Amino acid sequence: MSVVRTPYDLRKIKIPKGEVHIIKERCKGCGFCIEYCPNDVLIRSDEFNAKGYHPPIIAKPERCVNCGLCQLICPEFVIWSTPKGEMEAFIRN
Amino acid sequence: MIPKIVLTSDHVDFLKKVSELSGQIVTKCDQCGTCSASCPMVDGMDITPSQMMRLVQLGRREVLESKAMWVCASCFACTVRCPRGSDLSKVAEALRQILLRQAIDHIDIKSIPEDEIERLPQIALVSGCRKFTG
Amino acid sequence: MSPEQEKGKTDPVDDNQAKGTMIPYFPGCTLKTKAKIFETSALRVARCLGIDLIELPRWNCCGTVTSLTSDDLIHHVAPIRDLVRVEDMNTMGEIYQEYRLVALCSMCFHVLKRAHLRVMQNPGELEKINNLMYLENDYQGKVSVLHFLELLRDIGFPKIQKTVERPLAGLKVSPYYGCLLLRPKEAAIDDPEDPVILSHLLEALGAEVINNPFKTRCCGSYQTVCDKAAVAELTFDILSRARTEGADCVTTSCPLCMFNLADRQKEVMEKHPEFAPMPVLYFTQLMALAFGLDESVCGFDQNVVDPRPLLREKGLST
């Protein structure tokens, strides 16, 4: 088919939302999280952290689906994701 | 008053003549009307292009009295859309030629006012004369 | 040096391009009279792109319309004779192995190309025509007839984009193709039902392209001679549609379309007083403007509906 259309229910259909948390100072800039994020949420920042590495920054927060791959592969345990809103709730209580 | 048509060999001759002049197999037309609906000039016509084809299919010379082929602007919109692959613009041309070759011109250049002639570009005048005069 | 080439020096053309590829081109009747601006602007933008369009020597009228009856050969002699000229130029050594013939006027392009196609498909007819022109050299069938737009496509729109000095930002242009560039299929320069070539060009020039569903609808062509009213109606439909789609102006590639769309706006307004005039330009004028050529080259003063107010409003003209 030469024609691809946007499904009518694209807005209605629910997908899990997540948010990424990064402890910049601990990052060693290996870039795995940036490389492997299936939804390209992260990019390398220009800023340096204390160690002199470029930590990742969150470029497209809305695209995070809380798959947790970044958390899984980060050698330094500096990045993880949580279901959207959960963190605030946690902090509030 | 509904006219009665008596089909004669003369009808066959006329169909043959138009088919030869246009190089089109007019009888292939299955009257779907795509041409008429594609025609930008159809509003000014007395019979639709597909009707013109029909009359030719039946070999009815009355088609020569219609305005349709003179209103045709040879824009080939019908040509590129005909599902049966017929080239109507060639059929219309054939009908025009049948008259023009009997020295029956459709326009009289002299009748066009001086200032209009001034205004018209050559391209219009030349093509007009080529299409409307023998 | 001709005054034109004189100007050429002041053009934003780097020198190694100044002496460009030489390609023969066929002006046709109207480009030498009512549509001079089409020719001048085209020749100049071509040079900016490193192409020297050289006028076909001893060219004659193409006949403006193709004869469609199967037995009518005589009217194909004129266009074929023009094609012979191109082959002559090569044999004379005026150009080397260059068998492209560029036409600007859509009708000339259509007639020349279809004449070529017809004799190629019917060798018998070619022979007849060659015998008829026994004083001329035989036509070998080597010529490929190109419309200027096709040449631009071959040059490549990215390159054109690089040549742009003054992008036509904010100018909402609706391309109008008419019939003869697109129909019938075998003589078409683009998809007959969904052409894009002009849009691509305009995008390269930085203009905002406005699609008009009537972009391929006929302007009434030669009917303008005997039935202005009908033509005016078509013009009204095409232009008002362009406006509802949001266009500021319309661009075309045919002197006859130009006349029907621009000059006939007078008749349109007689019938539809509410109709506000809309500028219609040759695509080469817009190119000249975008390439930053002198306004005398763009020749906006010669457009029936003066585009300059619009251009000033868009900050594209002083």
Add this chain to the structure above:
Amino acid sequence: MKRTGVYVCHCGGNISEVVDVKRVAESVGGQPDVVLAKTHEHMCSETGQNLVIHDIKEHRLDRVVIAACSPQFQGPTFKATLEKAGLSPYVLEMANIREQCAWPHFGFPEEATKKAMSLVGMAVAKVRLDEFLKKMTFPIGRRVLVIGGGIAGIQASLDLGDAGFNVYLVEKDPSIGGKMMQLSRTFPTEDCAACILSPKMADVAANRNIHMLTYSEIENIEGYLGHYEVTVKKKPTYVDPDKCTCCGDCVGVCPAVVPNELEEGLLSRKAIYLPSPIAVPHAYVLDAEACLGLLPIACGKCKEVCDPGAVDFSMRPELVRFTVDTIIVATGYDIFDAGQKKVYGFGKYENVVTALDMERMVVHSAEGNPMRPMGKRIAFIQCVGSRDEQVGNEACSRICCMYATKLSQLLKRSDPSRDIYVFYTDLRAYGKGFEEYYKRAQGDGVKFIRGRPAELVEDPKTKKITLRAEDTLSRNIIESEFDLVVLSVGLRPNEGTDIIAKLLRLGKSPDGFLQEAHPKFRPVDTLTDGVFLAGTVQGPKDIPDTVAQASAASSRAIRLMNRGEYDVDPVTAFVHVESCDGCGLCVDRCPSQAISLVANVAVINEALCKGCGSCIAHCPKDALDLHCYTNDQMLAQVQAALTDKKDTDVRTLIFADDMTGYRLADNVGTAKMSYSFDSRIIRVPSCSRVTPKLMLQAFVFGADGIILCESEKNSNPYPHSVPTIMSHVSKAKDILGQVDIEQDRIHFVQFVTVMLAGFVNNINRLSEIARSLGPIPAGPLRRLSQDMDKKLFGGDHDS
């Protein structure tokens, strides 16, 4: 001394009105081993057959020639007759004096009669050398491959499974059901498609004899009737269907969204999904392309939430290999890609949809959750992608008229205030109950307008569609606005069809669908033994026709397999052991690897040998030969075809392959198309059996020209024959060149059975060429006949 009986048939006037059958009979009467020559009104009638049986007993006939219609037509009848009389069915020759003489030469009694004599002469010459052969029988099993799990494949599988045959049903999608699964209701009865389909799908799953391979594609098929080796690639679903309870928890957590195929992309689905509410097998599937990532596992949420632990990321594609005896192809159709019809702006305008889109919308509205508002004014456009040279399909898709009639009624009845128009070119309600159904739609107030819309234009603001058409009955131009325009798209061959067609050497008809063996008498067979067609793969058709054809295909397959063995004419190669010197040149030349060297002598495996005869040319010792078409017989026929030739005559030999060339000649005759009297048609299994030597000998005996007529490559049962023939022809031409004989005297033409005019033109052209060249002078002919074998095999071959 042979005892031959010759029978010339009147064919109830078909022959006798043109050919003087008496003279024909007399003409062979004189020949030494012809015991009797009779004429009869209807040889194929019972009296005719009894006459033969009686004579065989009475006159101890051991050879029979029947001059009548084409052996393709009544051959089997007369073979049976001989068997009844206790003779081998292979000592029969038929002279085809109807299709090849009386019909094409209608109106030329004298010439026709002469040609008939010559044809009978050829048959007599051949029958003399016929061997007493037996039918060959091969064992055949009860395994069937059904390709495609649409309604055609389902029906065929059920019929076969119920009859106790083992079925492998291969479907490329994760669920069987095919296009029918997407439909709302079925015309003209309006039963709910899913409701009548799902029980059948369940039956397939329940049937012990049916082995379902879903989410699988055919990798390769090799072999022949009774032994097709199939390789299937089964894609991993990453969900264990036995464990999956279809709770749907996985869907909730899956973050990947893509368009839903079942909904024609109008709705979306997750990467893990249930293919259809009625899916069989009824289990979720994980679409690896859509998934965030399996290697490495990026997300894995579905696995986490799956209580029964059905999700299994370790699954990998597997190749399944099995052998079957017959194959049913039911790969179905795709709808025409409406995007190609630019004037209708499909994909550009949001309110222009296809009829299949509309089917889905109707389904969802009926379930009470409409996909989108449909508006009050709806127009259907017929023949989109059908009957339209501008999109390259001249054929009618047959079902669009009725599904549009159906959808328009459903829409009208669900909301009578709707204004519904159907723009058609011709409305074709040919089927049972169709006309009544059409009438009902008219009664419901659906308006049918005869005119094909030229273009659709969208209003940039309201998004309504303006449609322009001519009402060709009132001759007015209609230009009006609609909320929704439905394109009644036609049917095109399924993209997968090409691969299958190549693997199984199936031919295509001009419309691109697969070609049946005979349009009238073998409508579900193909020219490949043991391969049958079911459903829309053979051409557009509605559900009843599809189901009927599926049952027909399965019963044709059963017919072959049920006996446990099948007969074949013993047209196989054999070796003249005394002349074979074991050089082995032939061994690797056999396309089906049927030749091997045993104890330094070539041996033929009759089970493998397809009987194309292409090996014969490669033997420098003339040791290879072919039953039913032996070297001596071919030569005898050639000589007989040339004996009555006068110096003033031109005589051309047309070698016609069984599959196409010979049938074509029959079709030409049936169409009463006339061609040159000079030609004599000689039947061969394949023109690769016509050796360069035979061609050259033909010229030596006086032939003026030769045509080899062979099936076009893609409908040829012998895939290697075309290149082989080409090499044979060029070899023969070379040698002609060496002795200064015009090479233009040999022509090789490839045909499909519909190219009647082409066949006639080729025959006539050769005659003209031969006449213009004149007879071959004696000099070159002498040089040609001198040590021909040296010329053919370079002479350096010594035993």
